[in-house]
Amino acid sequence: MRSRSIEILVGLFLVCGLVAALALAMSVSGLTLGSKDTYKVYAHFENIGGLTEKAEVTVAGVQVGTVSKIELDPQMLVAKVEMKIFADVDYLSVDSSVQILTSGLLGGKYIGLSVGAEEEVLIEGSMIEDTQSALVLEELIGKFLFDKVSE
Amino acid sequence: MFDMLAALGRQGISYIASLGKATLVVIHALFVWPQPIKNMPLLLKQLYSVGVKSLLIITVSGLFIGMVLGLQGYTILVDFGSEQSVGQMVALSLVRELAPVVTALLFAGRAGSALTAEIGLMKATEQLASLEMIGVDPLRRVVAPRLWAGFISMPILSMIFAAVGIYGGALVSVDWLGVYSGSFWSVMQASVDFYDDVLNGIIKALVFGLVVTWIAVYQGLECIPTSEGIAQSTTRTVVYSSLMILALDFVLTALMFGDI
Numbered sequence: 001m002r003s004r005s006i007e008i009l010v011g012l013f014l015v016c017g018l019v020a021a022l023a024l025a026m027s028v029s030g031l032t033l034g035s036k037d038t039y040k041v042y043a044h045f046e047n048i049g050g051l052t053e054k055a056e057v058t059v060a061g062v063q064v065g066t067v068s069k070i071e072l073d074p075q076m077l078v079a080k081v082e083m084k085i086f087a088d089v090d091y092l093s094v095d096s097s098v099q100i101l102t103s104g105l106l107g108g109k110y111i112g113l114s115v116g117a118e119e120e121v122l123i124e125g126s127m128i129e130d131t132q133s134a135l136v137l138e139e140l141i142g143k144f145l146f147d148k149v150s151e
Numbered sequence: 152m153f154d155m156l157a158a159l160g161r162q163g164i165s166y167i168a169s170l171g172k173a174t175l176v177v178i179h180a181l182f183v184w185p186q187p188i189k190n191m192p193l194l195l196k197q198l199y200s201v202g203v204k205s206l207l208i209i210t211v212s213g214l215f216i217g218m219v220l221g222l223q224g225y226t227i228l229v230d231f232g233s234e235q236s237v238g239q240m241v242a243l244s245l246v247r248e249l250a251p252v253v254t255a256l257l258f259a260g261r262a263g264s265a266l267t268a269e270i271g272l273m274k275a276t277e278q279l280a281s282l283e284m285i286g287v288d289p290l291r292r293v294v295a296p297r298l299w300a301g302f303i304s305m306p307i308l309s310m311i312f313a314a315v316g317i318y319g320g321a322l323v324s325v326d327w328l329g330v331y332s333g334s335f336w337s338v339m340q341a342s343v344d345f346y347d348d349v350l351n352g353i354i355k356a357l358v359f360g361l362v363v364t365w366i367a368v369y370q371g372l373e374c375i376p377t378s379e380g381i382a383q384s385t386t387r388t389v390v391y392s393s394l395m396i397l398a399l400d401f402v403l404t405a406l407m408f409g410d411i
Binding site: 003006007009010012013014016017019020021023024025027028029030052054055056063066103108 | 192195196198199202203206233235236242246304306307308310311313314315317318333334336337338339340341342343344345348349
């Protein structure tokens with residue numbers, strides 16, 4: 001009886017460890033097993049200014065997907081961003097526009113998607129044409145100083 | 152002059168000899184494992200006394216450390232208007248550093264000292280010698296299950312610590328201080344990487360588990376078999392393992408996260 005209760009407690013201990021590992025994997029590091037159904041859309045940006053993979057894609061502040069890949073387009077020499085949009089969000093029109101935004105003063109970058117008016121919707125492999133790059137603080141300051149000087 | 156040199160040399164030799172002996176003990180105990188079925192109850196018993204009994208202190212300290220991190224992080228980050236990053240701060244500091252290190256320190260105090268005292272008393276009362284007399288290898292029967300139990304339970308305890316701590320941080324910052332829960336978790340998930348952060352934390356915990364139980368077992372085997380000697384060895388276990396944990400933590404962090 002005594003050794004049986006020890007066995008049960010040790011089993012419980014191992015289960016606790018497994019649950020903790022799952023919690024760390026799933027809800028803390030956002031690892032997904034057998035990934036959630038998504039479709040990919042692409043966009044070109046002149047400057048991504050610190051956008052990273054796994055950043056959120058939002059519509060009106062609500063997450064609808066994540067940034068899955070960022071690479072340099074060798075022909076156009078601009079950044080090509082691949083976004084995975086959740087499959088249940090299948091009503092975003094093709095003339096939507098995307099914008100790289102910053103959350104808070106020090107927060108990370110994310111992509112804000114403004115939905116257009118077109119009937120046709122974004123599907124796997126679509127390219128979003130209307131994009132707006134990240135605001136780069138140095139450029140803004142440079143512009144400001146230049147305006148001041150020319151006054 | 153020569154006497155001093157000789158004394159230094161003697162100390163150096165005995166130090167290196169004890170290092171070698173400790174290595175032989177750990178290799179012998181870890182890699183000689185001939186009867187897993189027969190030895191399973193021994194391992195289970197050690198897992199119980201090393202792992203299950205440490206569970207309470209680990210969860211309680213994990214909860215409070217996570218809550219303090221949430222509170223401190225919030226009060227600093229709210230000045231910059233980026234209080235949603237508190238999730239990232241809590242998760243990264245727990246998963247990378249605090250969970251393995253604090254768990255190992257608590258583990259050294261809670262389980263390591265008990266291991267040393269137990270084995271030391273076995274030696275003092277000549278139980279180890281009588282085991283050898285009846286043809287049972289004390290390394291195999293006494294030391295190996297304890298080493299394996301420490302090696303197995305440290306990463307589990309560290310993961311429990313981290314998970315409980317993160318939920319404690321979430322409790323304070325989301326439920327009490329009013330950080331928006333969606334951005335709390337999504338900022339955390341965007342910045343914590345499973346392989347780079349969580350797995351490296353587990354590797355740290357594995358290394359610490361091995362080092363702490365190794366020191367504890369070796370100090371027990373090598374203690375002077377008197378009540379005073381056992382007291383000394385127990386103290387030495389806690390001091391040595393704490394120092395080793397902190398020093399190894401720097402080395403491991405530099406290897407894993409730093410570009411040194």
